[in-house]
Amino acid sequence: MNLVIQAAGKTDIGLVRTNNEDNFGFDLRRGIFVVCDGMGGAAAGEVASKIAVDTVLEYVGNDSGQAESPILGRKFEGVSEYAGGLGNAIQLANQAIQEAAAQDPNRSGMGSTIVAVCVHGNFFSIANVGDSRIYLTRGGSIQQLTSDHSLVMEQVRRGLMTVEEAENSEMQNVIVRVLGSEDSVEPDLEDHEFAPGDVLLLCSDGMSRHVKEQKMLEVMSDVRSLEEACDELIEAAKNGGSDDNITCLLVRASEQSWSERLIERLTPGHGGNSQQSST
Numbered sequence: 001m002n003l004v005i006q007a008a009g010k011t012d013i014g015l016v017r018t019n020n021e022d023n024f025g026f027d028l029r030r031g032i033f034v035v036c037d038g039m040g041g042a043a044a045g046e047v048a049s050k051i052a053v054d055t056v057l058e059y060v061g062n063d064s065g066q067a068e069s070p071i072l073g074r075k076f077e078g079v080s081e082y083a084g085g086l087g088n089a090i091q092l093a094n095q096a097i098q099e100a101a102a103q104d105p106n107r108s109g110m111g112s113t114i115v116a117v118c119v120h121g122n123f124f125s126i127a128n129v130g131d132s133r134i135y136l137t138r139g140g141s142i143q144q145l146t147s148d149h150s151l152v153m154e155q156v157r158r159g160l161m162t163v164e165e166a167e168n169s170e171m172q173n174v175i176v177r178v179l180g181s182e183d184s185v186e187p188d189l190e191d192h193e194f195a196p197g198d199v200l201l202l203c204s205d206g207m208s209r210h211v212k213e214q215k216m217l218e219v220m221s222d223v224r225s226l227e228e229a230c231d232e233l234i235e236a237a238k239n240g241g242s243d244d245n246i247t248c249l250l251v252r253a254s255e256q257s258w259s260e261r262l263i264e265r266l267t268p269g270h271g272g273n274s275q276q277s278s279t
Contacts, residue, residue, distance in 0.1 A: 001122055001196070001255065002255070002256040003121075003122055003194055003196065003253045003254065003255060003256060004253075004254050004255075004256040005028060005031065005119055005251060005252070005253055006028075006226060006251070006252045006254065007026050007028055007033060007226065007249065007250065007251045007252070007275075008225070008226035008227045008229075008230055008249075008250055009024045009026065009035075009202075009230060009247070009248065009249035009250070009275065010227075010230040010231065010234060010247070010248060011023070011024055011245065011246070011247040012234045012238075012245065012246045012247070013245055014206055014237075014238070014242055014243065014244055014245050014246050015238055015242065015243065016243040016244070017243075017244065017245055019046060020046060020245045021037065021038035021039065021040075021045030021046045021048075021049055021245055022035070022036065022037050022038070022046075022049060022204050022206070022245040022246070022247040023035075023036050023038070023046065023049040023050045023052070023053045023247075023276070024036070024053065024202070024247055024249050024276070025053040025054070025056075025057050025275065025276035026057075026249060026251075026275055026276075027057060027060075027061060030060055030061055031118055031119030031120060031124075032056065032057060032060040032061070032116070032117070032118055032119075033116065033117040033118075033119075033200075033202060033249055033251050034052070034053050034056050034057065034114065034115070034116045034117075034202075034249075035114070035115050035116075035132055035202040035203060035204060035247055035248075035249050036048075036049035036050075036052040036053050036112045036113060036114045036115075036132070036179075036204075037049060037112060037113045037130065037131075037132050037204040037205060037206070037245070037247070038050075038052075038110065038111070038112045039110065039111050039112065039113075039175075039178070040101075040107065040109055040110030040111060044101070044106065044107040044108075044109075044110035045110060045111075045112070047100065047107060047110060048097045048100075048101075048107075048110040048111055048112040048179065048180055049112040051093065051096050051097050051100055051112075052090075052093040052096075052097065052112045052114050052179055053276065054276075055089060055092050055093040055096050056086070056089040056090065056092075056093055056114070056116055057276070059085075059088065059089035059092055060085060060086075060089055060118060076088075076189055079125070079189045079190070079191055080120075080123070080125055080191045082118045082120045082123075082125040082191070083118070083125035083126075083127065083189040083190065083191050084189070085118065085125075086116050086118055086125055086126075086127035086187070086189060087127060087187050087189050089116070090114060090116070090127055090129060090179070090185060090187045091184065091185065093112075093114065093179055094179045094180060094182075094184065094185040097110065097111065097112065097179050097180035098180055098183070101180060109180075109181075110180055111178040111179055111180035111181050112130070112178065112179045112180060113128075113129060113130025113131055113132040113175065113178060113179070113204070113205075114127070114128065114129050114130065114132065114179055114187075115127070115128045115132040115133060115134050115146060115202045115203075116128070116202075117134065117200060117202065117251060119194075119251070119253075122193060122194050123191060123192065123193050123194065124191075124192055124193075124194060124200070125189065125190065125191050125192075126145055126146065126188075126189070126190050126191075126192065127187045127188065127189050128146040128147075128149075128187065128188050129149060129177055129178060129179055129185055129186075129187050129188070130148075130149050130150075130175050130177060130178050130179070131148040131149060131150045131175055131205050131208075132146075132202070132203065132204050132205060132208075133145075133146050133148070133201075133202075133203055133205070133208045134146045134200060134201065134202050135200070135201040135203075135213070135216060135220075136192075136198060136199070136200055136201075137198070137199045137201070137216070137217055137220040137221060138195055138197070138198050139195075139197075140217075140221065141217070142213050142214075142216055142217040142220070144213070145190065145192070146188065147188060149175060149176050149177035149178070149188075150174060150175050150176060151174035151175075151176055154176060194253040195253070196253060196254060196255040197252075197253070197254065198252070198253045199220045199221075199223060199250060199251070199252045199253075200250070200251040200252075201216060201220060201233075201248060201249070201250055202248070202249040202250075202251070203233075203246075203247060203248045203249070204244070204245060204246065204247040204248075205244065206237060206242050206243075206244030206245050206246040206247065207233060207234070207237045207242070207246050207247065207248055209242070209244075210236075210237045210240035210241055210242040211233060211236045211237050211240055212240075215236050216233065219232050219233055219236070220250070223250075223252065226250045226252060229250055230248050230249075230250060233248045234246050234248060
C-alpha cells in the first residue's frame with residue numbers, strides 16, 4: 001500500500017489575547033509535523049514555542065528522524081527509532097529553551113507544550129509534552145491519541161475526578177510537564193499504523209477545550225480541503241468561547257493512485273513541502 005500525505009495548518013490569535021504564543025511547522029518531504037503552545041508572558045511564550053518548533057524540525061531534518069545517538073545520555077526503549085528520534089528532538093528543544101531563558105531575565109520561566117508526528121512509510125510516531133493534543137479520525141470515529149500532562153488529568157487517571165469534572169475545573173491550566181521547566185523532560189512516545197483516509201489533528205488547548213470531539217469528527221470526516229477544515233475548526237473554537245490562541249494542523253493519509261506514483265518517480269523532489277507559522 002502506497003500512501004500520500006497531505007497537510008495544512010493555521011494559527012489564530014483568538015478573541016481575547018493580544019499576542020499569539022502558539023507556533024506550528026511541518027515538512028512534508030521529511031514527514032515531520034509539530035504544534036507548540038508557549039507560556040511565560042512578556043512575549044516569552046511565543047519565543048519558547050518557536051524555539052521548540054525550529055529545534056524539532058531541524059533535528060529531524062538533519063538526522064532523518066532516527067535515534068542513532070542518545071541525547072543527554074537518554075535512550076528511549078520500547079519504541080521505534082523514529083519515535084526515539086522525536087524523543088531526542090524534544091530533549092534538545094527543552095535544553096534550547098532553558099539556555100535561551102538563562103540568557104535573558106525577561107524570559108525566565110518561559111516554556112512550551114509540544115505535540116509532534118513523524119511519518120515513515122505507512123506508519124507514524126507521535127510525541128507529546130503538556131496539554132496540546134493529537135486526535136485520529138478513522139472509519140467514522142475519533143480517538144484522542146495523547147494524554148494531557150495536566151493536574152486535572154492526573155486526578156482523572158487516579159480516579160479522583162471524572163472527565164466531566166476535569167473539563168469544568170478551574171485548575172485546567174495547571175500543567176505538570178512542560179518544555180523548559182526542568183533540566184530534562186519525559187515525552188510520551190508511541191507508534192501507530194496508518195490506514196487510508198486517516199486524518200490526524202494536532203492542536204493547542206485553545207481548540208481542544210472548546211470544540212467537542214463530535215464537531216471535530218464532523219469537520220475532519222467531510223474534508224473538501226485541509227485548509228478549509230482548519231478554518232472551520234478555528235471558527236468552531238471561537239464560537240465555543242475560546243479565550244486562548246487557537247492552532248490546528250491536519251495531516252491526511254490517502255492511498256496513492258497509479259498516476260501519482262508515476263509522477264513521483266518521474267519528477268525529482270515531487271511532493272516536497274514545508275511550512276512554519278509566523279506569530
